[in-house]
Amino acid sequence: MVGYDPTDTVHLSQLSHGLAGAASGVFTRAVSQPLDVLKIRFQLQVEPIVKGQNGAKYHSMLQACMVIHREEGAKAFWKGHIPAQVLSVIFGVVQFTVFEVLTQQVSTKLPDTLTSDLKPVTHFVCGSLAGCAATLAAQPFDVIRTRFVAQGTNKMYRTMFHAARCMVVGEGSRALYKGLLPALVQITPQNGFQFSFYSIFKGVYEHLLLKGGETGPAKKRPGSLESIVCGSGAGICAKVIVYPLDMIKKRLQIVGFAEGRAAFGTTRSYSGLRHCLRTIIVEESVRGLYKGLWPSVVKAMVTVGCSFWAYELFCNFMLQIQPER
Numbered sequence: 463m464v465g466y467d468p469t470d471t472v473h474l475s476q477l478s479h480g481l482a483g484a485a486s487g488v489f490t491r492a493v494s495q496p497l498d499v500l501k502i503r504f505q506l507q508v509e510p511i512v513k514g515q516n517g518a519k520y521h522s523m524l525q526a527c528m529v530i531h532r533e534e535g536a537k538a539f540w541k542g543h544i545p546a547q548v549l550s551v552i553f554g555v556v557q558f559t560v561f562e563v564l565t566q567q568v569s570t571k572l573p574d575t576l577t578s579d580l581k582p583v584t585h586f587v588c589g590s591l592a593g594c595a596a597t598l599a600a601q602p603f604d605v606i607r608t609r610f611v612a613q614g615t616n617k618m619y620r621t622m623f624h625a626a627r628c629m630v631v632g633e634g635s636r637a638l639y640k641g642l643l644p645a646l647v648q649i650t651p652q653n654g655f656q657f658s659f660y661s662i663f664k665g666v667y668e669h670l671l672l673k674g675g676e677t678g679p680a681k682k683r684p685g686s687l688e689s690i691v692c693g694s695g696a697g698i699c700a701k702v703i704v705y706p707l708d709m710i711k712k713r714l715q716i717v718g719f720a721e722g723r724a725a726f727g728t729t730r731s732y733s734g735l736r737h738c739l740r741t742i743i744v745e746e747s748v749r750g751l752y753k754g755l756w757p758s759v760v761k762a763m764v765t766v767g768c769s770f771w772a773y774e775l776f777c778n779f780m781l782q783i784q785p786e787r
Contacts, residue, residue, distance in 0.1 A: 466566035479559050480555045481780070483559060484554050485773075486773040488547060488554075491543075491547050495539065497765075498761060500523060500526055500527070500754070500761075504753050504757060505713070506713065527539075542607040542608070544621075545603045545606040545610065546607040548622070549600045552596070553596040553597075554596075554769070556595050557592045560588075560592040560595045561657065564592065581661050582658045582662050589653045589658065601642050602638035605640055608716060633718050640718075641714035644707050644735050652704040655696070655700035656700045659696035660692050660693055664688065667691065686775070689775075690768070690771045694764070696766055696770070698763050698766075700766070701758060701759055702759065705751070709752070709753060709754070710738050710742070717731055718731075
């Protein structure tokens with residue numbers, strides 16, 4: 463279902479793919495938001511993630527959950543949820559729509575081998591381009607979401623629109639696109655790997671569990687278990703490969719936001735991607751580039767698995783209600 467298949471007898475419209483992508487984004491964000499808060503808090507902590515060392519505020523997932531709940535309440539795990547939901551909807555719509563359009567163009571205008579023998583490669587390229595388009599559309603909401611998650615009890619922003627206005631007035635309109643370069647550098651391979659690994663894992667899953675012999679609707683429309691397992695595996699692999707770029711993106715997105723992070727420890731100001739990378743390695747070692755990797759991997763497993771599962775589910779639902787032609 464993910465990606466255009468010329469052997470299917472019925473195809474969804476671009477609007478239907480967009481709606482399925484939006485629904486997938488909403489569901490996935492609702493499930494994963496607490497993990498996202500944990501990941502971002504770890505990424506933004508300059509001090510080593512080691513208990514009792516240099517005043518580190520967070521040093522484990524369990525301890526971080528307890529501290530956040532004690533100091534900020536349970537609602538803190540849903541900080542930035544509204545801009546995050548807007549981000550997820552926009553990203554989901556653009557990502558899946560562009561991906562479906564690109565795979566359709568490849569299938570109809572290029573050699574058949576690209577959709578059969580080289581399908582993972584095709585999905586990598588199409589997924590990368592879809593990720594770039596989605597990032598460009600959703601970046602302002604990602605920056606606002608990160609600012610909300612980053613701020614403590616000293617709240618500088620009241621609402622999503624207030625945050626956008628404050629950032630534009632105080633830092634210029636470019637503030638809404640802080641971290642765009644590492645975001646694009648990150649999302650290009652990450653999104654590509656997600657779609658590519660999903661295609662690979664689906665092939666392996668069907669070969670091992672379906673013995674490669676099943677055809678028809680059951681093979682064309684993956685079951686829930688297949689979508690979740692393959693999507694989770696794809697999310698883990700893609701996240702581990704590109705994680706340092708996600709780390710740098712988050713650090714750049716809060717430059718100029720030192721006041722809002724006063725309660726969380728040391729802050730740094732970075733002039734760009736290379737300066738941020740060099741500073742992290744010098745001050746925090748190479749391991750600093752992987753701060754928050756564990757909650758990030760858990761989040762990737764949950765979000766990507768849920769994303770592909772929900773997308774397949776909503777696409778199947780729309781196929782069922784689609785009037786016959």
